Amino acid sequence: MTPTSLIGGHASVTGGLATGGLKSMADMGAEMIQVFVTNPRGWALTPGKPEEDAKLAESGVVSYIHTPYLVNFGSPNPETLANSIAITRHTLARGVACGARGVVVHTGSAVSQPYEDALRQLHEHLIPLLEEIPDGGPDLLLEPMAGTGAMLCSTVQDLEPYLAALDWHPRAGVCLDTCHAFAAGHDLAAPGGVTETFDALHAIAPGRLKLIHANDSKDVCGAKKDRHENIGAGHIGAQPFGEMMRHPAVAGVPICIETPGKLEKWTEDIALLKKLRDNP
Template identity: 35%
Template sequence: MSIAGGYWKAVEAAAAVDGDCVQVFTKNNNRWQGKPLLDEECVRFQAALEEHAIQHTLSHASYLINLASNKPDLLAKSIDAMVDELQRADRLGIPYVVFHPGSHTTSTPEEGLATIADSLKTILARTDDLTTYPLLENTAGQGSNLGFEFEQLSFLIDEVGQAERLGVCIDTCHTFAAGYSMANSQDYETTIQQMETTFGIAQIKAIHLNDSKRPFASRKDRHEHIGQGEMGDEPFRFLMNDTRFASIPMYLETEKGEIDGIDMDQMNLDKLRSLVG
């Protein structure tokens, strides 16, 4: 949800479509610097959460950050920006900052992963006074984006060595685009078991619910409204009814807007709730 006009506005917007959790960017997602946070903004954000009984919040890090960069200046800037993201979220009382692990660009995937692990060690050391911590998001594997294989996420968690301060956010569209099927109950269970045997499902602190415009295993990241894309209803039915994820907040990252007077977020939430039971 947009924070235009104040952080509390994102909470109001979530409540208006019957959301019970809210994800925000704590600053412009295409800028390195954000305006300093004011105490009164944090207080008002918390008050709005309380007023609307929204218990789960999540911050999404800027898309500019690349913790795998092989360019020293960009890497240093990315590490600083990630520390800033965590500090901002912490002040707002947001427990997690989800981020895309990084892109190896002109180096190798192995070098990229090693760089991400080193970056995360630095970031965690610089934020050990905070309760907020980062969540690795699995990716579609577009271009040189890392984190599309569950093994890559588990490598990072093992290498950083602080599993209690480094969680995972699973994106359904990215999972599908990366080639993990959830098309029927057997495939769904196989995919969940692959998560369990790699990074472990206890590491999952948030889920992004998105259908995919692009086909299975396409390695392309294009979100679609729930049930209207290449994934269809079934994967979401399995997830919505899986008691292992009953207490894990799930966030939409589908297109905003209205069609025939119907809010698209409301439509997607209604759709998901209709799949329960």
């Protein structure tokens, strides 16, 4: 029997990581959640409350943590690099405490330095963090970006040199964002586009897809713009998401929305994805 993909969303942690997160999950009709454990736009190493981390772990809920948007292991700025290392290490530790399956990190940009130098930086600074993850701890999930500027990894094909820079470490997984992939040039809306994209991902990184960010796109394919839209309301459309969930590489992989709006819209998006999943 093919494993079913759990469908959920990014949860509010107002009131505590578990208290707020589990309430948000129920309100959205979610089956899994993704959370921030620090300010998504800052560097502060928020300690959280041990009892809340333990409560989330004990709940058995499938959860993921997203690192702050500022993290960039390809940056030539020493301060940005140092902060990226510190907050990723901190987030992985929080992931261990709360029982998260994975910690999502953006694959970053070379900014003003050569691509090869940025990859050497990844090798030097990310591998030690991967080595520190204990047995049973969260995988580090690499999220390719939309392709703007000097991004290190946007297309599925870009994952090959990126993972090679990490020596194909077994704790390095992949979080694929459908809006980012579409923006980078993977035409998920075209006939056969979903199959082509996920076939390529499986060929390059078999078994490494651990999470999907399901987002429609406000912009056309290849626009290199990271602008999420509600499921079915953008240029990808609803049906490719159903096709995606029937691809063998996606079997059992949790799917998390990061769509615009508030609770009403998120509830609608999760309900639509469940319908596409359960009524092929």
